[in-house]
Amino acid sequence: MTEANTTRAGFVAIIGAPNAGKSTLVNRMVGTKVSIVTRKVQTTRFPIRGVAMVGNAQLILVDTPGIFKPRRRLDRAMVRSAWSGAEDADVVVHLVDVQAELAAADGTGKGADKKSVEDVESIIQGLKGSGRQAILALNKIDGVKRDRMLAVAKTLFDSGVYSRVFMISAADGNGVEDLSNYLAGQVPESPWLYPADQSADLPVRLLASEITREKIYLRVHEELPYAATVETTAFEERKDGSVRIEQLIQVERDGQRAIILGKGGQTLKWIGSASREELTELLDRKVHLFLHVSVRETWADERQAYTDMGLDFDV
Numbered sequence: 001m002t003e004a005n006t007t008r009a010g011f012v013a014i015i016g017a018p019n020a021g022k023s024t025l026v027n028r029m030v031g032t033k034v035s036i037v038t039r040k041v042q043t044t045r046f047p048i049r050g051v052a053m054v055g056n057a058q059l060i061l062v063d064t065p066g067i068f069k070p071r072r073r074l075d076r077a078m079v080r081s082a083w084s085g086a087e088d089a090d091v092v093v094h095l096v097d098v099q100a101e102l103a104a105a106d107g108t109g110k111g112a113d114k115k116s117v118e119d120v121e122s123i124i125q126g127l128k129g130s131g132r133q134a135i136l137a138l139n140k141i142d143g144v145k146r147d148r149m150l151a152v153a154k155t156l157f158d159s160g161v162y163s164r165v166f167m168i169s170a171a172d173g174n175g176v177e178d179l180s181n182y183l184a185g186q187v188p189e190s191p192w193l194y195p196a197d198q199s200a201d202l203p204v205r206l207l208a209s210e211i212t213r214e215k216i217y218l219r220v221h222e223e224l225p226y227a228a229t230v231e232t233t234a235f236e237e238r239k240d241g242s243v244r245i246e247q248l249i250q251v252e253r254d255g256q257r258a259i260i261l262g263k264g265g266q267t268l269k270w271i272g273s274a275s276r277e278e279l280t281e282l283l284d285r286k287v288h289l290f291l292h293v294s295v296r297e298t299w300a301d302e303r304q305a306y307t308d309m310g311l312d313f314d315v
């Protein structure tokens with residue numbers, strides 16, 4: 001438990017195979033108080049799925065896409081980059097679908113269950129490689145016999161990569177409070193990084209960045225899935241009721257800049273107009289959107305970037 005006046009805040013990476021129940025868990029931890037906006041907010045390198053308040057602690061639940069799918073056409077650097085997202089988090093939770101594990105073990109599983117088991121194995125290998133201990137959250141325990149669930153927990157725990165095991169049902173909430181409380185004690189003492197009452201303060205700039213980033217992803221994810229960051233550098237409401245938004249898209253290499261620009265600037269134009277369209281709808285007013293693309297040599301210190309962004313809410 002935290003002391004009455006001490007606040008805590010930190011990043012919790014929730015990793016797991018597709019369908020493990022990440023969204024369900026995040027929604028349950030976050031509860032209904034957090035606005036939908038928060039769920040969409042994107043930071044520099046990995047998306048924030050939600051912000052959960054647990055007593056005096058703020059848990060920023062982040063996703064690490066691409067972490068467990070090296071079999072796809074993802075190159076090593078990308079997987080490494082995804083892992084470094086997990087490494088930078090204060091706590092890593094590995095969510096495992098116990099029902100898929102059991103179905104695969106019984107031979108009754110579908111292809112998806114087998115894939116899920118492979119993903120679990122690949123995450124364990126990744127954790128071993130990163131030297132990072134994670135918390136195992138065995139999910140979907142509803143409807144599973146206790147001894148079978150414990151057997152799966154033991155097998156996984158014996159891999160040596162987990163410091164703790166929680167058995168939960170994200171769907172019915174069983175065990176989730178214990179997990180949240182434990183996580184709250186694991187994140188460092190720190191001021192909150194997000195406004196406590198999310199619904200009151202829309203981090204509009206971050207949302208605007210996220211929308212553009214999503215368009216980049218939609219258009220060019222094959223070429224540079226995680227290379228681009230988007231920062232909203234200006235957000236001005238004009239007298240005529242319209243909004244002028246300037247955004248800086250930063251990439252790591254010249255070649256990536258060329259990809260984002262596209263032939264004759266066509267790709268950037270598409271990104272800009274798709275983003276503007278969504279922003280117009282969201283903000284319910286005319287939007288003037290200006291995009292700039294620049295090459296950044298190295299990633300800025302990530303934690304600093306978060307802090308900067310956290311403090312930079314222009315609301």
Ligand SMILES: Nc1nc2c(ncn2[C@@H]2O[C@H](COP(=O)(O)OP(=O)(O)OP(=O)(O)O)[C@@H](O)[C@H]2O)c(=O)[nH]1
Pocket residue numbers: 016017018019020021022023024025139140141142168169170171172
């Ligand atoms: N029985 C059971 N089903 C669950 C539980 N948690 C999630 N599910 C189901 O598992 C499926 C996948 O859940 P999601 O939360 O979408 O899982 P996810 O794929 O990790 O999340 P995304 O990556 O956002 O898609 C859904 O049909 C959920 O209803 C649980 O505790 N018990």
